[in-house]
Amino acid sequence: MLPYRGVARTNICFAMELTLDAIARKVGREPWEVRLQNLVPAEAMPFTNPTGRVYDSGDYGKSLRMAVEHLDVPAIRARQAALAAGGKRIGVGFANYIEMTGHGTAAFVASGYAFIPGYEQATVRFTPDGGLEIRAGVHSHGQGMETSLAQVAHEVLHVPLSRIAVVLGDTALTPYSTGTYASRSITMAGGAVARACAKLKDRMTRIAAHLLQASPGEVTLVGGRFHGPVGDLALREVAQTWYRQPHRLPNDVDPGGVEVTEGFKAKADTGQFAYGSHGALVEVDLDIGEVRILDYVVVEDCGRIVNPLIVEGQAYGGTAQGIGTALFEEMTFDPNGQPLASTLADYMLPGASEMPQITLMHIETPSPLTEFGIKGAGESGAIPPPAAILNAVNDALREFGVVMNELPLTPRRLLTRIAQAREAVGDPPAPDAAPAAGRAREVA
Amino acid sequence: MTPAAYDYVLPADVAGAIAALVAADGEGKVVAGGQSLGPMLNLRLARPRVVVDVSRLPELRAIEDRGTHWRVGSATTHAEIEDGALAVAGRPCHLAAVARRIAYRAIRNRGTIGGSLAHADPAADWVLALTTMGASVTVEGPAGRRRVACADLMVTTFTTVLAPEELIVSVDVPKAGEAVRWGYAKVCRKVGEFPSASAAIRSDPDGCRIYLGALGGPPQPLAREGETLDTLDRSIPALAERVGEAAPDLDGPDRQIFTHCLARAIDQACHA
Numbered sequence: 092m093l094p095y096r097g098v099a100r101t102n103i104c105f106a107m108e109l110t111l112d113a114i115a116r117k118v119g120r121e122p123w124e125v126r127l128q129n130l131v132p133a134e135a136m137p138f139t140n141p142t143g144r145v146y147d148s149g150d151y152g153k154s155l156r157m158a159v160e161h162l163d164v165p166a167i168r169a170r171q172a173a174l175a176a177g178g179k180r181i182g183v184g185f186a187n188y189i190e191m192t193g194h195g196t197a198a199f200v201a202s203g204y205a206f207i208p209g210y211e212q213a214t215v216r217f218t219p220d221g222g223l224e225i226r227a228g229v230h231s232h233g234q235g236m237e238t239s240l241a242q243v244a245h246e247v248l249h250v251p252l253s254r255i256a257v258v259l260g261d262t263a264l265t266p267y268s269t270g271t272y273a274s275r276s277i278t279m280a281g282g283a284v285a286r287a288c289a290k291l292k293d294r295m296t297r298i299a300a301h302l303l304q305a306s307p308g309e310v311t312l313v314g315g316r317f318h319g320p321v322g323d324l325a326l327r328e329v330a331q332t333w334y335r336q337p338h339r340l341p342n343d344v345d346p347g348g349v350e351v352t353e354g355f356k357a358k359a360d361t362g363q364f365a366y367g368s369h370g371a372l373v374e375v376d377l378d379i380g381e382v383r384i385l386d387y388v389v390v391e392d393c394g395r396i397v398n399p400l401i402v403e404g405q406a407y408g409g410t411a412q413g414i415g416t417a418l419f420e421e422m423t424f425d426p427n428g429q430p431l432a433s434t435l436a437d438y439m440l441p442g443a444s445e446m447p448q449i450t451l452m453h454i455e456t457p458s459p460l461t462e463f464g465i466k467g468a469g470e471s472g473a474i475p476p477p478a479a480i481l482n483a484v485n486d487a488l489r490e491f492g493v494v495m496n497e498l499p500l501t502p503r504r505l506l507t508r509i510a511q512a513r514e515a516v517g518d519p520p521a522p523d524a525a526p527a528a529g530r531a532r533e534v535a
Numbered sequence: 536m537t538p539a540a541y542d543y544v545l546p547a548d549v550a551g552a553i554a555a556l557v558a559a560d561g562e563g564k565v566v567a568g569g570q571s572l573g574p575m576l577n578l579r580l581a582r583p584r585v586v587v588d589v590s591r592l593p594e595l596r597a598i599e600d601r602g603t604h605w606r607v608g609s610a611t612t613h614a615e616i617e618d619g620a621l622a623v624a625g626r627p628c629h630l631a632a633v634a635r636r637i638a639y640r641a642i643r644n645r646g647t648i649g650g651s652l653a654h655a656d657p658a659a660d661w662v663l664a665l666t667t668m669g670a671s672v673t674v675e676g677p678a679g680r681r682r683v684a685c686a687d688l689m690v691t692t693f694t695t696v697l698a699p700e701e702l703i704v705s706v707d708v709p710k711a712g713e714a715v716r717w718g719y720a721k722v723c724r725k726v727g728e729f730p731s732a733s734a735a736i737r738s739d740p741d742g743c744r745i746y747l748g749a750l751g752g753p754p755q756p757l758a759r760e761g762e763t764l765d766t767l768d769r770s771i772p773a774l775a776e777r778v779g780e781a782a783p784d785l786d787g788p789d790r791q792i793f794t795h796c797l798a799r800a801i802d803q804a805c806h807a
Contacts, residue, residue, distance in 0.1 A: 442725060
């Protein structure tokens with residue numbers, strides 16, 4: 092496998108989930124049942140695993156059951172029995188995953204890294220015109236962080252999103268940061284923005300209370316305005332007072348003003364564990380070695396969802412990438428070491444036509460460790476597809492005793508293994524008579 | 536991914552295009568849709584000194600109904616054929632079905648039938664389909680015009696019998712009468728990808744033409760003298776043997792894929 096989004100996670104998930112299917116075959120049980128029996132139960136949360144990582148929250152069994160129910164395994168078993176002859180087989184496969192997101196100091200120390208991330212910081216400040224600026228050292232390369240971080244600030248300060256500017260990634264303009272990686276930005280930078288905004292809100296409330304001739308406890312921020320016992324004030328007016336009419340400020344005003352830098356580190360920083368289950372229904376063409384995904388289900392839980400559109404985009408995109416890992420993407424070399432896939436004309440990526448209709452379902456279990464219960468979501472989608480798809484293919488090929496365990500699953504690999512398995516049991520490829528009618532149109 | 540510098544020539548007619556190719560003295564390249572030459576220029580696999588654009592030459596854009604066959608201007612796009620430019624009695628001819636599955640629509644909008652033949656990619660759809668249909672091309676060069684059967688056009692990968700200053704002007708495609716049965720199948724790893732195997736069959740009461748494509752050279756004929764769809768042994772083992780004879784270099788998995796691809800083309804012809 093190539094260096095990749097969710098690097099290492101996909102490989103580990105692949106090894107574990109194919110092993111679980113091997114166990115299920117050995118003991119003659121449904122693979123999903125074996126999984127369900129071995130999952131950490133919801134009652135055990137938070138659960139400290141043998142390596143000291145804390146699974147902070149979630150209901151792993153519920154996630155798997157949702158995926159199993161969606162694909163309707165008993166119906167698939169009945170269809171399989173009906174397909175027992177002919178050139179095609181179908182199979183169903185599942186894979187669970189956890190995604191350690193936003194893992195921090197303790198996790199990196201335990202892994203022996205040379206550099207250790209600590210508190211992630213963000214600066215928020217009101218501008219004289221009442222706009223809000225967010226400055227963070229993490230970087231958005233297309234995942235919509237500008238929107239998500241602005242939403243976090245809005246949650247605390249009720250500033251309209253159109254009045255929030257987000258500056259990312261340039262430490263000449265932002266606090267230092269170890270950057271964007273490990274699905275950490277929304278929990279870490281989001282946490283820092285939330286805390287900075289809370290502090291800013293407190294300072295602004297004190298100024299507003301003075302201007303409204305009330306005590307801070309009597310003033311509430313609702314819909315972007317401070318309301319006191321008598322009268323109210325816009326956030327903008329408080330910001331303008333700081334910048335333009337400092338003579339109206341209270342004597343004990345915080346000299347830090349309307350600009351705050353705060354940091355965030357989770358209470359237990361071995362990560363917040365997003366998790367979920369993928370299920371695939373595939374059809375294997377025994378003649379040409381083609382694998383088609385007939386149905387695909389994703390159940391995911393990344394804690395409190397900040398922006399559903401962005402989280403779903405990550406889930407769909409990650410799943411598409413995982414399908415590429417499972418069936419298409421490969422870096423090949425000739426015997427002299429020349430790379431054979433050095434352009435996108437040679438390196439095979441899945442396209443829209445290769446995508447199944449993906450059913451995406453959410454569970455929303457807040458993390459007890461973060462602001463608002465947020466967990467990361469960046470890599471989840473790409474982790475389990477190879478495992479789920481190969482488990483489904485192996486389920487389809489059960490009668491041949493074929494177990495595919497190499498990525499990507501190419502027609503060549505598939506046909507080679509099926510031929511070997513048939514040869515081993517002295518069953519040469521069936522000499523069917525004339526090709527069956529109506530199959531030609533289905534050739535890709 | 537930018538091409539080396541070249542001179543771009545936009546001739547007014549076929550004679551002008553030939554003159555430009557002659558002047559380029561072997562270092563000229565003809566471009567029409569640019570869907571193959573474009574990437575090759577960008578990767579600098581092709582470094583012509585002169586590129587002659589024939590995509591707008593009226594003669595190359597014309598489609599004529601000549602009774603027994605179509606004369607298709609070589610700069611006719613795949614999309615135009617897909618959309619029924621060669622319709623018979625309001626129904627698109629079977630070239631439309633071939634065109635519809637060439638790469639993606641964006642490529643079909645620009646790629647041309649003559650360009651595909653001249654480029655001579657072994658996996659190209661037109662190379663296989665037109666060879667199997669018994670089509671021929673009209674080629675013009677400094678010495679005048681000549682006809683070349685599509686079956687004789689391609690020498691090997693990316694190489695044809697065309698001289699550097701010759702140009703495919705049109706393609707003559709025989710019309711399929713009522714008695715003709717046609718099948719065309721390809722196996723692609725993904726939609727729009729070059730096929731890893733392709734096969735085509737054209738059969739009428741007098742005999743049949745069967746070719747395999749995507750073999751790393753010109754299409755390979757499979758049919759025996761006087762064989763018809765009805766006398767052909769269509770069992771998988773028999774077809775596997777025929778594939779093995781036509782393409783002895785294929786190993787087990789590839790031979791299996793080609794065999795079933797061929798079976799599907801034949802099956803289509805049987806049910807046409």
